[in-house]
Amino acid sequence: MNATTIRLGLLALMMAASSAASPADCTLKVVDGWVRLPPAAMPMMAGFGRIENPCAKPLTITGASSAAFGEVEMHETRVVDGVSRMRAVPELRLAPGESATFKPGGLHLMLMEPGAPLKPGSKVAIEFTLKDGGKALGEFTAKKAGE
16 A cells, blocks of 8 residues: 555545534434324324434433424323323433334324414424433424325
C-alpha cells in the first residue's frame, strides 16, 4: 500500500466519523406514521406507525403534542375478560435498538380536538417529549381506513 492510498483511507475514515451523529444527538424515529381519518367529522382520531430507538441508550417517551390537535395521548387497547378496554399509557420505554408498533387494536395515539379537518394525504407533525428533556418530531400522513 502506498502513502497516498493510506492517506485517502484515513481521510475517508475521518469524514465518516465527523458526519455520524454523536450519541447526544441520537433520538427516536417515526417510520410509516399515519393518521386514520374517521368516516364523518369526529372530535378524535388515531395515529399509528412504528417508533424506533436507533440509539445506544434507552429512550422513554413521556408525552406527545401536535399543532393540528388540542391534545395527543398514548393509549393502549387490551381485551380483558372478553371486553376491549382502552387505557392511557403515561410513558413508553424503548431499549437501545428496540421499536414499538402503534397499530389499530393495540398501542396507538389518541388525537383529540382537531384544529381543522384533515384530507387524505395531509401531513401531520407530532412532537414526542422524552424523559431526558429531549424532543423528537415525527411525520404522519392522513389516510382513510383500509388504505
